[in-house]
Amino acid sequence: MTETTRADDVDQLASDAVPGIGTVLSGVTMAAMAVAVRRGVDDPVVWAGTGFALVAVLAFLVRRHGPLERRIGGPIAAVSSVAVVLLAGYALNQGITVPAALPTGSASVSIPIVFVAFVTAGLTAGLGVADYFGISSGGLKRRSLQTATLSIVGVAGLLATPIVAAILAVPLLPLLEPLSEIENAVFGQVSMAIGTMLVAGGYIVSTDRDLSFIDFERPTLRDLGWIVGGLIVLFGALFAISALMQSTGVESADHSTTQRAQESPELMLVLVPLAILVIGPFEELLYRNVIQKSLYDTFSRFGAVAVASVIFASVHVLAYATAGIGAVIASLGTIFGLSIVLGTIYERTDNLLVPALVHGVYNALLFANLYFLYG
Incomplete structure (x- = not known):
């Protein structure tokens, strides 16, 4: 078996x-x-x-x-x-x-x-x-139901950010207005962190789990090796996918951040630390530690990595909705491939800190590149 x-x-x-x-x-x-x-x-x-x-x-x-x-x-x-x-x-x-x-x-x-x-x-x-x-048919039904449920959790993580931002805006924005673009970016990332914590925490509580479900441990030398190796593999995968798309004439859509970098390059300098402190940790908390780990209940570990990566890629649709459907699919394919790497890192280490740092540093380097490109 x-x-x-x-x-x-x-x-x-x-x-x-x-x-x-x-x-x-x-x-x-x-x-x-x-x-x-x-x-x-x-x-x-x-x-x-x-x-x-x-x-x-x-x-x-x-x-x-x-x-x-x-x-x-x-x-x-x-x-x-x-x-x-x-x-x-x-x-x-x-x-x-x-x-x-x-x-x-x-x-x-x-x-x-x-x-x-x-x-x-x-x-x-x-x-x-x-x-x-x-x-079996029963096994297929259980896997389908869990995939649908965790897809809803993933979408909830996406929708939580504007909801939390709207709630926080009522008491805070009258005191802080007018917000600069940089301040607005920080406000958005804080909202994302709070919203993600609420969704992740709500799912953990609703499934009768506790904080021990969160795999946050002090990194070992082995974990540090995975962090360095993970970054190398992640950028290698990005290069390979980009080269393949270019050689086959596949066009991808730009992330909405690229447009923001063109309009306000200095914003990227703020997103560099936020990528490491907010984006990486909280996205990995939800999509790896909560969604992927929950999928272990019914899928094999590799199957859980694949299904969680499909969910992770799917929730990025709006971020790339700047072009036609074919270009969006190409960009989501790239996200899926990179997510497989992050999911494998988490599966191998069972330590949230490792993929969180890999993800955060990866994004930070991309934001820094955008600053030098458009600054």
Whole structure:
């Protein structure tokens, strides 16, 4: 039995629910990509995406109705679906969206069909992994429920900042106005710290845990090695991802901080210490120590790192919402890759201080670079 296949899954391993759901979702993916082809999109990326989606459909179908072992069918479906995610994401980045109108009465609403394929292929990839590990229908339900719950926690952490800022503004801003841009940035980061603590603390209390759940320990020499090595790997990953995107013509969206740096370079000097003291520690508290650690209850440790990274990347959508959907997806892909590194560091050390420092110093160096670039 693997760590992913929990003891409470064993009795239902023969269930065909996972390949059944996978068949439906991969069928939706294939249909969405096929619509793009029928609409006259003559692009090899879209054709290849359609082909990989068909492979995923067949893998799940044979798994459910034929002799194909889950140790073979699951990986085939997962790898094929990941290929569709990459191809659909690339197509979106190149402006191939294929909008389809929805029947909503008088209002004209459309959805990008290729984006539908991108999302469903991502879900199908997860089902392929679940099938490989023999996750039962009950196990799938528990993992889905926990993922949804912790996604809400992640979004709550994002929404808490403006809510706390609005509450603090009532008694404080009349005394402090007018705030300079730098003072406003400090006020926003303080609000973020308070909001994140409230969300993290509320989740810990609501799940009958206490402060011992927070993995904050004095760093050892091994931890210091992880901090230095983590920074090297993090910047190496950023360089590799950026080089790959540049070589393939993928365009990414700028973070909203880049625009702020262009308008007010001196603001970056304030964000440098705030990155180490606020941004790194509090984001890692919520997304690693609370969300990723909670996912250990139902996922393997590697699975928890991957799912927490998806949540972490997803909540950054608004920060990159300065460009089209394809560019935003490319930027979120970068965030996902960097989050995998941070999640692995936390998983290896079980010490919140380590990824917090890596994250904080990484952001601080990026802010310093923006200051020298635009200052």
